[in-house]
Amino acid sequence: MKAEKMSTIDRQNLIISTLKKAKTPITGSEFAKITNVSRQVIVQDISILKAKNEPIVATSQGYIYLNEEAGKELETMVIVCQHSPEQTQEELYRIVDHGVSVKDVIVEHPVYGDLTASIRVSNRKEVDQFIQKIHETNSSYLLTLTDHLHLHTLEADSREKLLAACKDLLAAGILVSNDEKL
Structure with missing residues (x-):
């Protein structure tokens, strides 16, 4: 039985919350599997989130969320x-x-x-x-x-x-x- 696709808002909220907790980058393909959509849909979601000023960065290893850790000045x-x-x-x-x-x-x-x-x-x-x-x-x-x-x-x-x-x-x-x- 095929899992249902998540709504756009639920998917974007999942992306943000998952990236905020992640210790390593997460690929678009990984998000696509979790949410039962194509990788291209995830790329579009990420673009929309970036346009909303979410500090998401695409790296060669996957997506990361730029958490500003208090007290950790680099x-x-x-x-x-x-x-x-x-x-x-x-x-x-x-x-x-x-x-x-x-x-x-x-x-x-x-x-x-x-x-x-x-x-x-x-x-x-x-x-x-x-x-x-x-x-x-x-x-x-x-x-x-x-x-x-x-x-x-x-x-x-x-x-x-x-x-x-x-x-x-x-x-x-x-x-x-x-x-x-x-």
């Missing part, structure tokens, strides 16, 4: 990098190995201006999943639009971790500039 830093697409995994490993998360990648497009894409990787497993998703979907890295020049927003629980990651990237010839002494 240090952030924007860095400029330049490397070949083949060095992307090395770049991300060098960052996450210092306990630093890569929030996004930003490129300056000649027509669209700044293009920002969420990456949200914090460890090697998430980096591997991100790289695998790029290959599986035959997608291009955004850096291919800008002679490999791109920015990353980094997050960590200490400035020292951010600086250590930058020193590592500088030693590898990946970091282009940084406003702090390394």
